[in-house]
Amino acid sequence: MSEIHFREMASKSWLNFLTFLCGSAIGFLLCSQLFSILLGEKGDTQPNVLHNDPHARHSDDNGQNHLEGQMNFNADSSQHKDENTDIAENLYHKVRILCWVMTGPQNLEKKAKHVKATWAQRCNKVLFMSSEENKDFPAVGLKTKEGRDQLYWKTIKAFQYVHEHYLEDADWFLKADDDTYVILDNLRWLLSKYDPEEPIYFGRRFKPYVKQGYMSGGAGYVLSKEALKRFVDAFKTDKCTHSSSIEDLALGRCMEIMNVEAGDSRDTIGKETFHPFVPEHHLIKGYLPRTFWYWNYNYYPPVEGPGCCSDLAVSFHYVDSTTMYELEYLVYHLRPYGYLYRYQPTLPEHILKEISQANKNEDTKVKLGNP
Amino acid sequence: MVSASGTSFFKGMLLGSISWVLITMFGQIHIRHRGQTQDHEHHHLRPPNRNDFLNTSKVILLELSKSIRVFCIIFGESEDESYWAALKETWTKHCDKAELYDTKNDNLVNIESNDRWVQMRTTYKYVFEKYGDNYNWFFLALPTTFAVIENLKYLLFTRDASQPFYLGHTVIFGDLEYVTVEGGIVLSRESMKRLNRLLDNSETCADQSVIWKLSEDKQLAICLKYAGVHAENAEDYEGRDVFNTKPIAQLIEEALSNNPQQVVEGCCSDMAITFNGLTPHKMEVMMYGLYRLRAFGHYFNDTLVFLPPVGSEND
Numbered sequence: 001m002s003e004i005h006f007r008e009m010a011s012k013s014w015l016n017f018l019t020f021l022c023g024s025a026i027g028f029l030l031c032s033q034l035f036s037i038l039l040g041e042k043g044d045t046q047p048n049v050l051h052n053d054p055h056a057r058h059s060d061d062n063g064q065n066h067l068e069g070q071m072n073f074n075a076d077s078s079q080h081k082d083e084n085t086d087i088a089e090n091l092y093h094k095v096r097i098l099c100w101v102m103t104g105p106q107n108l109e110k111k112a113k114h115v116k117a118t119w120a121q122r123c124n125k126v127l128f129m130s131s132e133e134n135k136d137f138p139a140v141g142l143k144t145k146e147g148r149d150q151l152y153w154k155t156i157k158a159f160q161y162v163h164e165h166y167l168e169d170a171d172w173f174l175k176a177d178d179d180t181y182v183i184l185d186n187l188r189w190l191l192s193k194y195d196p197e198e199p200i201y202f203g204r205r206f207k208p209y210v211k212q213g214y215m216s217g218g219a220g221y222v223l224s225k226e227a228l229k230r231f232v233d234a235f236k237t238d239k240c241t242h243s244s245s246i247e248d249l250a251l252g253r254c255m256e257i258m259n260v261e262a263g264d265s266r267d268t269i270g271k272e273t274f275h276p277f278v279p280e281h282h283l284i285k286g287y288l289p290r291t292f293w294y295w296n297y298n299y300y301p302p303v304e305g306p307g308c309c310s311d312l313a314v315s316f317h318y319v320d321s322t323t324m325y326e327l328e329y330l331v332y333h334l335r336p337y338g339y340l341y342r343y344q345p346t347l348p349e350h351i352l353k354e355i356s357q358a359n360k361n362e363d364t365k366v367k368l369g370n371p
Numbered sequence: 372m373v374s375a376s377g378t379s380f381f382k383g384m385l386l387g388s389i390s391w392v393l394i395t396m397f398g399q400i401h402i403r404h405r406g407q408t409q410d411h412e413h414h415h416l417r418p419p420n421r422n423d424f425l426n427t428s429k430v431i432l433l434e435l436s437k438s439i440r441v442f443c444i445i446f447g448e449s450e451d452e453s454y455w456a457a458l459k460e461t462w463t464k465h466c467d468k469a470e471l472y473d474t475k476n477d478n479l480v481n482i483e484s485n486d487r488w489v490q491m492r493t494t495y496k497y498v499f500e501k502y503g504d505n506y507n508w509f510f511l512a513l514p515t516t517f518a519v520i521e522n523l524k525y526l527l528f529t530r531d532a533s534q535p536f537y538l539g540h541t542v543i544f545g546d547l548e549y550v551t552v553e554g555g556i557v558l559s560r561e562s563m564k565r566l567n568r569l570l571d572n573s574e575t576c577a578d579q580s581v582i583w584k585l586s587e588d589k590q591l592a593i594c595l596k597y598a599g600v601h602a603e604n605a606e607d608y609e610g611r612d613v614f615n616t617k618p619i620a621q622l623i624e625e626a627l628s629n630n631p632q633q634v635v636e637g638c639c640s641d642m643a644i645t646f647n648g649l650t651p652h653k654m655e656v657m658m659y660g661l662y663r664l665r666a667f668g669h670y671f672n673d674t675l676v677f678l679p680p681v682g683s684e685n686d
Contacts, residue, residue, distance in 0.1 A: 083669055084669070311663040331664055336677070338675035340677065343663070
């Protein structure tokens with residue numbers, strides 16, 4: 001009995017030993033596999049967004065508190081010790097811009113939050129316009145419904161709200177989407193040549209449907225104070241219609257009716273400043289197919305490749321959250337040290353005079369060296 | 372009976388895993404003192420003090436800008452031809468001279484080997500013999516890397532190239548600190564000289580792999596160590612890495628999850644030198660974002676001056 005038991009034990013322990021060896025081999029291999037997987041690089045996948053319809057809208061939108069522009073020109077102090085922002089600061093006070101961002105309850109945390117964390121800080125005032133109010137964000141409630149067909153109605157109500165509460169607080173009034181990235185410093189440079197008491201508006205100019213052209217909604221557009229007054233007035237006097245499902249086109253039509261000029265927003269060497277897509281889509285030749293609507297819509301001859309875009313670009317559209325921060329980094333942080341940029345634009349004479357007058361009284365030295 | 376063999380299986384797995392870990396850790400490197408924590412010095416290198424140059428004349432500063440001559444070596448194999456075309460058309464135009472070594476279709480250096488370390492050291496030898504006298508800094512990068520040469524020159528301009536410098540993004544591997552090739556490798560002329568002396572005369576820089584194949588950047592570090600050249604991690608004034616091994620988008624995504632209040636400040640340095648993992652399209656976009664796109668009204672009082680390259684459209 002004990003002998004049989006002993007044999008059983010022997011075979012059992014032999015089996016145990018074998019499973020032990022198996023286990024150690026598998027453990028060994030598993031570890032090396034895990035290690036090499038962990039060290040493997042992640043692939044770079046970027047979904048490409050190409051919309052076939054310039055009026056393909058974001059199916060969001062459904063909020064009164066404005067955000068004062070938090071312009072801290074010296075926030076990132078140590079890296080920017082060599083940075084002279086006198087001219088940018090001067091323009092901030094001289095060319096006051098109120099920004100309102102078209103958003104909705106679903107997109108406050110997803111999209112509008114990143115706008116707020118980046119470029120919105122540089123507006124003199126910024127408002128986030130939603131269908132319902134949100135006191136925490138904060139977002140203004142326009143008391144409209146949600147949906148694509150509500151967009152023009154929201155635009156009208158937003159401009160009316162701005163006109164009622166903030167008309168005297170700014171000279172220019174910008175509308176942008178929650179996936180638009182705007183470079184306010186460059187917008188101020190563009191607008192510094194114009195008088196806000198003139199009826200004019202700027203954006204990425206499209207040519208169909210409206211004789212003087214109209215401005216792309218997603219790329220953002222900016223109205224002078226006079227243009228805003230006329231737009232709001234148009235609805236009081238029934239000169240423009242309230243109903244339309246195509247926001248930018250309807251606004252463009254109304255501007256034409258009210259004799260507000262569609263301005264040329266290109267820079268001094270003819271390069272576009274407002275962009276309906278992200279930089280990559282404009283810079284890479286052949287990215288946008290020849291059959292794409294864009295080539296027939298652009299008011300001025302469209303250009304792809306490096307000539308597409310001004311050094312002093314004002315806006316890009318269809319910008320996702322990562323790209324918001326990437327643009328913020330490229331525009332305001334990363335720079336090639338000591339590089340002498342090819343394009344050296346200046347301010348209009350009258351502004352330069354004012355600045356030098358102001359500086360005669362102070363000790364600051366304004367160096368018009370690099371850009 | 373099943374449970375008994377089950378536990379022994381798991382005991383075996385555990386032992387196997389542990390022994391793999393031990394072998395990998397100790398198999399590749401020398402152990403100096405068993406059981407003692409290693410007192411390793413992590414070397415850092417930062418840009419020069421701005422105030423040192425406040426009183427230097429413009430003429431001297433211009434001469435200084437021209438005196439830093441960087442030779443760029445793009446080394447590796449790429450997925451397709453468009454990478455090489457993109458490199459020629461984008462950032463390498465800002466090097467004083469650039470050579471592209473496609474290790475798959477090599478018709479330049481004629482390296483007859485598929486071993487990456489053999490390819491790398493043959494390349495370094497070739498470059499030093501041909502260009503060693505005319506350049507004082509040698510920068511090696513992968514075909515997926517984008518480099519800002521102006522920022523590299525700013526980092527280096529007070530450094531003496533006749534001293535042994537070996538810079539980049541460093542990683543500590545046991546008691547070896549090495550510069551990862553993904554971030555780009557910078558060698559001063561003196562380091563190149565010493566490296567080439569070793570490659571000429573001895574077998575010390577032969578393959579050091581014991582169990583697993585050592586990557587070429589580690590091999591380079593071991594080789595340079597014999598010549599008394601030690602790796603240094605390059606950083607900005609805040610201690611942020613300037614050589615990055617990842618693309619900007621990835622660094623931002625990481626900052627979004629680790630540091631959502633300070634995404635841009637936490638992500639990357641203002642004087643970043645490299646990013647890795649870029650496609651040809653992304654390199655073209657970088658040219659615009661870096662050399663052209665900017666905010667009006669922000670001016671900088673820089674010590675050095677760099678002119679745009681002749682006959683170029685995208686910068």
